[in-house]
Structures are given as C-alpha cells and as structure tokens.
Amino acid sequence: MIALLKLFLTFLKIGAFSFGGGYAVVALIQKEVIENNGWISPKDFIDIVAIAEMTPGPIAVNSSTFVGYKVGAIAGSAIATLGVVLIPITITLIVSVYYNKFKHLKQVDWVIKGIRPAVLGLIAAACIKIAWASIIDIKGIIIALLIFFGVWKLKINPIIALLISGVLGVIFYGVH
Amino acid sequence: MLMDIFLTFFKIGSFTIGGGYAMLPIIQREVVDNKKWLGEEEFLDSIAVTNSLPGPLAINCATFVGYRKAGYAGVAAATLGAILPSFMIILVIAMFFTSIKENPIVDHVFAGVRPAVVALIAYALLKLVKSMGINSLNISISIAVLLLILLLNFHPIFAIVIFGALGFFLFRKEEEK
Incomplete structure (x- = not known):
C-alpha cells in the first residue's frame, strides 16, 4: 500500500514537470525511478522506452504504464498512469475554462522561454546517461551511428528505424 | 455526445504512434476536418497554448476539446478515450515482457x-x-543544465524551476526596456 502511494506521488511529480514532450519525461523517469528509487534497471528502462516508442500513445503515458506494472502489477500500472496525467489534465482544464484570459498572458511566455533550453539540457543529460548504459561495445556504437544517420539524413521513420536496429542486433550479437 | 467524444479520442489514441507532433495531423483530421468540433485557427491556437503546459500534447488536447464540447464530463470522456488504448496495449506487453525477454x-x-x-x-x-x-542565451542555459545534472547530480525538476523563474525575470526585464 505504501509502495503504491509512493509510486503515485512519484508519477504525480513527474507529470507536473513534464514540459517539452516525451523525452523530457524519459529524463525525469530516469532520475526518479532508476536513480532515486531503483525500481527498475537502466537496461530494462531503455527497453521500455523502445517499446513505448513503437506502440500507440504518448511516450510519457506508455513508459509510466510499463514502469508501474513492473513495480506493482496491474494496480501499479493504473496508479502510475493516473499519476502522470492528473496534474497536466487539471492544469489544462483550468486553462480551458479561462482560455480567453490565458491566451494572451505574457508571463507564461517568459517562463516557457526559460524552460525550453533547460529541458533541452536535461534531455541531453539523459541521452548521455542512457548511452552509457546501452552502448556497451563497438557494435553498439556502429548501430547507434547507423540509426542516427538513417533518421537524420534518410528520414527513416523512427519505428522502422527501431525495427531495423532489432535486425542489426540479431545479426551483430546472434552470429558468433 | 459523450460517447462520440470518447470514441473519437479512443481512435486517436489507437493510431498515433510516436507521440508528440506525429499525432498532430491525426488529431487535426478527426477534430477539425471530420467532427468540426474546432475551427482550423482555433485548433492551432489551442495547440500553441496547451503545448506550453506540462503533459503530453495528445492528453492536453483531449482535455481542451473535451471541455469545449461537453464540460467536465467531456474532459473525462476525452482523456479516458485517449489513454485507454495505449494503457491496454502496454499492459498486455508488460505482462509477457519478462518471459519473452528470456x-x-x-x-x-x-x-x-x-x-x-x-x-x-x-x-x-x-x-x-x-x-x-540557437542564440548564446539558449545555448548557455542548455549547457549549464547539462553540466549541473551530469557533474553535480542536479535534479531535473530543480533545473526546470530555476530556469523557468530566471526566464520570467529576464524576459520581463527585456519587455520593460
């Protein structure tokens, strides 16, 4: 019971600060769930991010559901998902009610202008930490570079890119 | 109406893979073109506003549209519809994940x-x-946050709060000039 409460509060916190899209949430989860609470291993988390990317729905919601299941089965997944969306829904609802007033608030613009580059920095930090845990040899470096080139220059769809990387994994790591 | 809202966002939630901006054209087609719940301009405005709030774009958009169309009950129907498909899919995958990975x-x-x-x-x-x-202020903030997290083990939420406050004072000053 205590564990579920802690799970809920952790994801409530993550949701409240989830500015700047899915990967910002990945950065927050990696701090809260892996480093602070040790609920899942870094390796499992990266697998979860990959699955979250390949399945329908926002990455933030998908990875929360998954982590929640790992911590507390079905109840855990429901609690983590509810936690991560509750504050965003509440804030958006308040803004919707006062939409015409809020639309022209300069103050919000100012705050966002400061937050955006900060979010970039924290995603970069998460990217480096995740790279540290997931690229373990020269084969991993080659796969990462190939996929980066693929999505950047060849405009390959990220889901297709992940499927390709899976095939590369079988070729590189399966054949000895 | 509530059922219609629920089903529309259930459909959006079922087919938007990748998240974020990948979802926008699909949400737009359903909400603006098919259902005509919002006008084109109103839709883009609402995206600009909800995008500055915390939370996934699709969920915030569902909240906004749900409220516009049917008040609080509309919010519940829309957000539940948007979340449910991915929740169920991930739940099934998570259940078999450990055994599959072996x-x-x-x-x-x-x-x-x-x-x-x-x-x-x-x-x-x-x-x-x-x-x-890219400007010197943006890049300095990004690099400062990166170093604070990597070297001093700063909490990301701390960084968001500090630089949000800094942005507020910095850009307010700029405005006053």
Whole structure:
C-alpha cells in the first residue's frame, strides 16, 4: 500500500514537470525511478522506452504504464498512469475554462522561454546517461551511428528505424 | 455526445504512434476536418497554448476539446478515450515482457534496439535545437543544465524551476526596456 502511494506521488511529480514532450519525461523517469528509487534497471528502462516508442500513445503515458506494472502489477500500472496525467489534465482544464484570459498572458511566455533550453539540457543529460548504459561495445556504437544517420539524413521513420536496429542486433550479437 | 467524444479520442489514441507532433495531423483530421468540433485557427491556437503546459500534447488536447464540447464530463470522456488504448496495449506487453525477454533471439533484438534508442533521442535533441533557435542565451542555459545534472547530480525538476523563474525575470526585464 505504501509502495503504491509512493509510486503515485512519484508519477504525480513527474507529470507536473513534464514540459517539452516525451523525452523530457524519459529524463525525469530516469532520475526518479532508476536513480532515486531503483525500481527498475537502466537496461530494462531503455527497453521500455523502445517499446513505448513503437506502440500507440504518448511516450510519457506508455513508459509510466510499463514502469508501474513492473513495480506493482496491474494496480501499479493504473496508479502510475493516473499519476502522470492528473496534474497536466487539471492544469489544462483550468486553462480551458479561462482560455480567453490565458491566451494572451505574457508571463507564461517568459517562463516557457526559460524552460525550453533547460529541458533541452536535461534531455541531453539523459541521452548521455542512457548511452552509457546501452552502448556497451563497438557494435553498439556502429548501430547507434547507423540509426542516427538513417533518421537524420534518410528520414527513416523512427519505428522502422527501431525495427531495423532489432535486425542489426540479431545479426551483430546472434552470429558468433 | 459523450460517447462520440470518447470514441473519437479512443481512435486517436489507437493510431498515433510516436507521440508528440506525429499525432498532430491525426488529431487535426478527426477534430477539425471530420467532427468540426474546432475551427482550423482555433485548433492551432489551442495547440500553441496547451503545448506550453506540462503533459503530453495528445492528453492536453483531449482535455481542451473535451471541455469545449461537453464540460467536465467531456474532459473525462476525452482523456479516458485517449489513454485507454495505449494503457491496454502496454499492459498486455508488460505482462509477457519478462518471459519473452528470456528468449535468446529477443535478447539480441533488444541488444540492437538499445543503441538505437540513444540515436533517436539524439535526433530528437537535434530537432529541438533547431526549433528553439540557437542564440548564446539558449545555448548557455542548455549547457549549464547539462553540466549541473551530469557533474553535480542536479535534479531535473530543480533545473526546470530555476530556469523557468530566471526566464520570467529576464524576459520581463527585456519587455520593460
């Protein structure tokens, strides 16, 4: 019971600060769930991010559901998902009610202008930490570079890119 | 009406893979073109506003549209519809995940997928840098946050709060000039 409460509060916190899209949430989860609470291993988390990317729905919601299941089965997944969306829904609802007033608030613009580059920095930090845990040899470096080139220059769809990387994994790591 | 809202967002939630901006055209087609719940301009305005709030774009958009169309009950119907498909899919995958991963081939697949996740995040960063615009202030903030987290083990939420406040005072000053 205590564990579920802690799970809920952790994801409530993550949701409240989830500015700047899915990967910002990945950065927050990696701090809260892996480093602070040790609920899942870094390796499992990266697998979860990959699955979250390949399945329908926002990455933030998908990875929360998954982590929640790992911590507390079905109840855990429901609690983590509810936690991560509750504050965003509440804030958006308040803004919707006062939409015409809020639309022209300069103050919000100012705050966002400061937050955006900060979010970039924290995603970069998460990217480096995740790279540290997931690229373990020269084969991993080659796969990462190939996929980066693929999505950047060849405009390959990220889901297709992940499927390709899976095939590369079988070729590189399966054949000895 | 509530059922219609629920089903529309259930459909959006079922078919939007990848998240974020990948979802926008699909949400737009359903909400603006098919259902005519919002006008084109109103839709883009609402995206601009909800995008400055915390939370996934699709969920915030569902909240906004749900409220516009049917008040609080509309919010519940829309957000539930948007979340439910991915929740159920992930739940099923999570249930079998541990046993599937013991398969050696699946293990190799994920050994290849993990480095690719790094590449995808790096590419997302590249796009974020482009859309943010490069100037000395932006880049200094980004690098400061990166170093604070990596070297001083700063909490990301701390960084958001501090630089949000800094932005408020800095840009207010600029406005007053």
